[in-house]
Amino acid sequence: MKINSSHADHVSHGGHGGARPGGLSVSESGYTLEFDSTILSTGTQTVTFRVTGPDGQPVTEYTPEHEKELHLIAVRRDTTGFQHVHPVRDRKGTWSVELALEPGDWRFFADIHPAGHDGTLTLGIDASVAGQYDPQPLSNDTRTAHVGAYTVTLDGELAPGEASDLTLTVSRNGRPVTDLQPYLGAYGHLVALRVGDLGYLHVHPESAPGDGTTEPGPEITFMATAPSGGTYRLYLDFQHDDAVRTAEFTVRATSATRRPDAASQAAPEHNTGHHHGHHAQHAQH
Template identity: 80%
Template sequence: MKNHSGHDMAGHNGHGGARPGGLSVSENGYTLEFDSTIFSAGAQTVTFRVTGPDGRPVTEYTPEHEKELHLIAVRRDTAGFQHVHPVMDEKGTWSTVVTLEPGDWRFFADIHPAGHDGTMTLGIDASVAGPYDPRPIPEATGIARIGEYTVALGGELLPGEASELTLTVSRNGRPVTDLQPYLGAYGHLVALRVGDLGYLHVHPEGAPGDGSTEPGPEVTFMAAAPSGGTYRFYLDFQHNDVVRTAEFTVRTTAVPRPDTAPGTAPGHTNHHHAHH
């Protein structure tokens, strides 16, 4: 199973415990640099660049899921999630507008620099001035409601092992069967590990126009947790020309499955490599 970056998530960092992305501001010689990491509350313009191993801003990228750069903003308490697509000028400086509440934030840049073997996710902290009222992590219910829409999460997130998750979209109690493609898929899922905001970026099985993937109501993903713990899921889906985000809290424990042989790392079962 591969994440957005094209890595085998369950084996990316050794035996069954994929190291999530976004934990470092620099990787493989590439560094995320913001012009400022201190902001006022409200709609704010953020400007930044990615410098390469030569110290210069990167100006050429390989598009991934229809965009050269995906920027995710989320407060450290997992509130305020935003997925935006900045615009780059000729000098390699990116800019976009995000809406920020007071508190500590984390920004993630998901990129594939041209000429680099594969993609990466870089992360950086920022602070937003003002009285901060942190919110508790919502309970794990498996149901998210966004206006007239309800999204149900089915399946089990397993540590170190690829497992199938199904998100079912309905509107006013009726299944939605005409989801619109968004970033080349019928759904776009970001998962963050609570505690350090380790970043997993996954996409659904199949693709629009492949002859077999239906435009709803179900969107199926393969996902693997790098460890036990609590995760926050953010599902972006598009319907009636509007992108909406459904949020979930998902818990998993680092307990080997019964079919895992003694002495074998979780995730190294025979069916582990069946989905890519």
């Protein structure tokens, strides 16, 4: 199943042509993400926040994107703890959601399309979770993820400023999964975060379940554009047997002109901004 994404524009909100990912700012186009507290406790808790509009008032009308008015992504700054959740909004515009948080510095992303605005926005905010922080090292190049009995493999390269296909293949106990269930209107949901500043790429398959051509696995293919070279963490959400699971990868965006084919393994170059794609690193989740 090959599904291209019509949402490559999530790489750059506001028409920056891929030069700037989303989620780097708490405010954009007059819309601001406001948490009731940016100092949080350890463990499972309810987090509340709102999005204010150009008039300074909480936004209460949204255009749903991928079946939800707001997608909230939570991730610790060391790229662990990824969570993709869908808060509940009250009539006054306050959102609430239950999250399980470990000590450390966290980044939260709100992916929204305010009613009347000309497109989607991704707003980002930092918060601190109290407690002893044990940051984890970034995983090495990872093209295979294990999630319980499931194995997900990643094929394809991220290229700075170039659209490219990323194909993820899902199997369980060594057998291809051919009955993936729709999740948020698709068979997969992919988030990529740029390591260093957690610049946010959010990509969905273009084809949809039930369109007569899209098969429910084992392959899910996204079209993505990296805004720059560097290391990215990729988080794939997929649903099977009525449960949503997340597979994580580390990928490095490399220049197509310097990237060898899969059979070639040249040593990576340092301090040039060009690295060989087979040594990629990944988001996300």
